[in-house]
Amino acid sequence: MRFALSDDQVMLQDSLNRALADLAPLERVRRFADGGEQTAPDIWKGLADLGLPGLLVPEEHGGLGLGMLEAALAAEALGRHVAPTPFLSTAVLAPLALAAGSDAQRREWLPKLAAGAVLAGAAISEPIAGARDGAGVTAGGGRLSGKALFALDVAGADLLVVADRGGALHLARGAAETAAMPSIDNTRRLSELVFRDTPAEPLANGQALERLRDAAWIVLAADTLGAAQAMLDRAVDYAKERKQFGRTIGSFQAVKHLCAEMAAELEPARALVWYAAYAFDHAPEEASLMAAHAKAHLSEIGRFVARTATEVHGGIGMTDLLGLHYWFKRIGQNRQLLGGPERVREAAARMQGLAA
Amino acid sequence: MDLTLTPELAAFRDEVRSFLNAHKGEYEGGAPKDPKAWQKLLIANGYAARTIPKEYGGYGAEPNILKSRIIAEEFIAAGAPPGMAGQGISMLVPTLLEVGSEEQKRQWIPPTLAGDIIWCQGYSEPGAGSDLANLQTRAVEDGDDFVINGSKIWTSTAAQAQMMFCLVRTEPDKPKHEGISYLLFPMSTPGIEVRPLKTMTGQAEFNEVFFTDVRVPKASVVGGRGRGWFVANATLKHERGMLGDPNATEARLKSLIELMKSETVDGQRIIDNPILRDRLMQLQARVLSMKFNGLRTMTDQTAGLARLVVKLQGCELNHQVAALAIDALGELGILYQDGPHLRAQGRWQWNYMFDLGLIIGGGTAQIQKNIISERGLNMPREPKVVEA
Structure with a gap:
């Protein structure tokens, strides 16, 4: 028994952090965030060279065949660098959705996803976080209709993973209409999608949405962990310099x-994030509860660190020039995406039979 | 990350289980029927004093942190009383093993492990709390003896203890950290007076101890004269490991969940109150974090910071669990001592008060934050005040 990262896992995270220091320094993030770019292909290409898009893709389909702990470590590195990437949809949600699909669907998409040749987006918010403003997608006869809010990584996506109102998953190649949803966090784009009898293929396994939700909760928690660690490190460095x-x-x-x-x-x-990621692959009976706790707890800790680290910087912490706000906002967005902590804790209580 | 048990550890777990099953008639309600006999049995089987060498009355196993954890887990699961704890076994024995003379080890460790000697710790003084090295109890050389004058405070078990391990100032002219010695002496020595110190719980969990011309042989120094500060730091390390133990917190959260499921208000279960349930879920995430943090500190070489935060976070969390229990009980939460409506013999109320003391004792939360920021984050120390 060993509750620690393996040498390979430490190496993976180190190499991602080193690559991101070159690919996504603050000035590059700033250019994406403030310049209205929709994708940052240079960053994704650099990460694809390290195999990141294929992290969870089985080796038989050209991926690395690694697990959720490695995905969480990658997400932590991306959060640390507030990197604009479609990691969540392309490298996590799409491969997991396809795991619940047919062989033909897997053969069609997984090798391309793993190679970084195609991008995926995901519209799964409504059945997880609840429907707002009349959103919700209905499916029938291989077609989707309705509206999906808070869709992730849609820009440039060749493939969309869409959850309908009932939680069933579909693959679509695009939506009838796409509109930007400007948010506090400009390091990742959100979209509103409209489907009008849009063709889509259903995925076989009806239980898959729970797996996608758990994975997304873990990745968002890990992203916050990395972003909060970066804010703490910067606050400590600043406090050692400022007189x-x-x-x-x-x-x-x-x-x-x-x-x-x-x-x-x-x-x-x-340790909670690591365990939630470990449980996703190795302790199925605990996986959802641990993912929920990781998401909700990191949301709370993240908020505390984001405001406290800013405060340690004094007035300069508020400025655009310093750029600390990119981390502050990323943490804030992770908190609300796919369910704020109160909603997620209610789910955690239900999973244990403590709530109706 | 590999959280599966090796075949050897799985077999060890079975062994502990069948031991507890075979001896379940020997304890009741979490307490042994004959404490000394139970302790002897546990040592003989390696479930207490496990890594202490045989010649000093222990079991003599190689240290194996995972086996120790399995023992702790199985004892909790079975509701079986663990081996004796207390400051002698938890703090003095490890200290003697580290820095005691051969004679001291042979004289004191075996009867301490057997439960024949109860110890108390004489560290804090009215003027030396967080600044422990400022302690003023003097031990002046006189022939083959030291003569001790002064007083100690926050001394648990002083009224029951036969012996004290105590920090005294033997070298008043040296810098404060270098003038301290660590002494062992009987509480029956003439000139020692113990006065119970009643706390807000209504009980006297602590005492004050006063020394008036107390004569102690010089040979009772541990680790060398003037070395007491360094000897004590070895002991404090053991104390901080004891406070904030995540297994104890997890057990307490389980009872809180049971409480909230079984208690009703207006016929509605407390767990069905969404606000209290949300608070419970927040604490559950914290308890899980500390549990996994604990697993990590046992096996991850890079977990230095994770180790430093245990006392601060663990003690705070225990207090929060007790606070939620009080709130969940509502008006019943203010009952205390005795009465037909009192729940759990007032244990939650007692914990809510006593656990505040654990946030303060063993290095206050503020001292812990100094340690975390200085040793964990390499931040500068507060500049020393230059005394006039």
Whole structure:
């Protein structure tokens, strides 16, 4: 028994962090966020060279055949660099959806996804987080109709994973209409999709939405873990440099205790994210509960770290120039996406028979 | 990450289970019928004093953190009382093993493990709490003895203890960390007075201990004269590991869930109140985090920071679990001591009060935050005040 990353897992995360430092430095993220780019193919291409799109794709289909823990480590690295990528839809949700599909669907899509040759988007919000503003997709006769909000990674996507109102999954090649949903976090784009008798193929396994939801919750939690760790690191570095009253502010207990509190919250949360990812592949009876707890808990810890790390920076933390706000907003968006913590905790209670 | 048990560990788990099953007549309600006989049985089978060498009365196994965990888990699952704890076994024995003389080990460890000697710890003083190294209890050399004058506070079990391990100032002219010695002496020594210290729980979990010309042989120093601070730090390390134990928190959360499922208000189960249920789920995520953090600290070489946060987070979490239980009980939550409506013998109320003391004791939350920021995050120390 060993509750620790393997050497390979540590190496994977190190190499992703190194690659992202080159591919997605703050000025590149800023250009994407503020310049209205819809995709950042240079970043995805660089990550595809490391095999990231095929992380969860079985080796027989040209992927790396790794597990959810590796996906969580990748998500943590992406969050740490607030990188604009379609990782969640293309590398996690689409391969998992296809695992519930037919052999023909897998043979058609998985090799291309793994090679980084196609991108996938996902519209699964309504059956997980609830329908707003009359949204909801209905399916019948191989066609989809209705509206889906908060669709992920739609720009440039060749393939859409769509969940209908009842939670059944479909593959579509596009929507009738796509409109941007500008959000607080400009490092990832959200879309509103309209389907009008749009052709789509159903996926065989009706239970697959739960797996997709659990995976998405883990990935969002891990993204927040990485983003919050980056904010804590920057707050500590800043507190060691910044001088007031003739000494570095990091020597004031009022400031260093804020940093200690962030670390004390974040470090045990890391173990929760690791375990949730491990359980996804190895402890099916606990997988959904752990994913829910990881999502909800990291949402809370993330909010605390985001505001506290900003506060340690003082006024400069609020400025666009420093750019800390990209992490702040990414954490904020992860919190609400696919269910805010209260809704997710209610799901966690239901999974244990503690709520109706 | 590999959380499966090897065949050897799985077999060990079965062994512990069948032991507990075979001896289940020897304990009742989580307590042994004959504590000393139970302790002896546990040591003989390697379920207490497991890694302490045989010549000092232990079982003499190689340290194996996973086997120790399996033992703890199986004892909790069976509701069986674990081996004796207390400050002698948990803190003095590891310290003697690290820095004691051969004679001290042979003299003190076996009777301590057997439960024949109860110890108390003389560390904190009225003027030396967080700044423990500022302690002022003096031990002045006189022939072959030290003569001790001063007082200690927050001394648990002083009224029952036969022996004390104690920090005293033997070298008043040296810098404060270098003038301290670690002494062992009987509580029956003339000149020692114990006064119970009643806390907000209504009980005296602590005592004050006063020393007036207490004569102790110089040979009772552990780890060398003037080395007491370093000896004590070895002990404090063991104490912090004991506080904030995630297994205990998990067990307590389980009872809280049972409480919320079984108690009703106006015929409605408390668990069906969405606000209290949400608070329960928030705490469950925290308990799970600390549980996995605990697993990680046992087996991950890179988990330094994870280790440093256990005392701070674990003690706070215990207090929050007790606080939710009080709130879930509503008006019943204010009952205490005795009465037909009191739940769980007032254990939640007692925990809610006593656990605040654990947030403060064993290094306050603020001292923990200094440790986390300085050792974990490499942040600078608060500049020292230059004394006039």
